[in-house]
């Protein structure tokens with residue numbers, strides 16, 4: 001049995017990757033995160049301390065969200081919850097005391113892959129969720145997490161426009 005490193009080295013030596021001296025498209029890929037006026041993608045925070053940001057997606061749901069909230073309260077730990085609008089509609093009361101302690105973000109209405117939606121559908125997903133969150137919690141979300149981590153250009157720009165980030 002060989003280690004993963006040995007297997008990789010063996011494969012690499014047998015089938016070296018071809019390099020033509022330029023990127024295949026002839027255009028250098030843009031490796032910077034997407035940006036729009038007044039909005040940015042947050043991958044991590046700047047800190048000198050070792051810290052962890054806790055986030056929970058897809059709720060609120062009556063089975064697990066109250067248990068998570070109780071555990072966080074027991075340890076006096078804030079977290080960020082990225083909520084589905086349809087779940088806020090049915091179970092939003094679960095987070096009635098979260099404002100001021102936790103951050104509540106937009107995670108679309110019913111969790112589609114926004115990269116597969118057109119502009120109007122994308123707008124509907126984001127706007128309906130922000131509207132129900134405003135109605136239930138009294139504030140509009142300023143954070144957005146795209147389902148599956150797909151940051152489609154139109155969804156990012158649309159969220160920036162809708163929320164004035």
Ligand SMILES: [Zn+2]
Pocket residue numbers: 057058107111147148
């Ligand atoms: Zn999700």
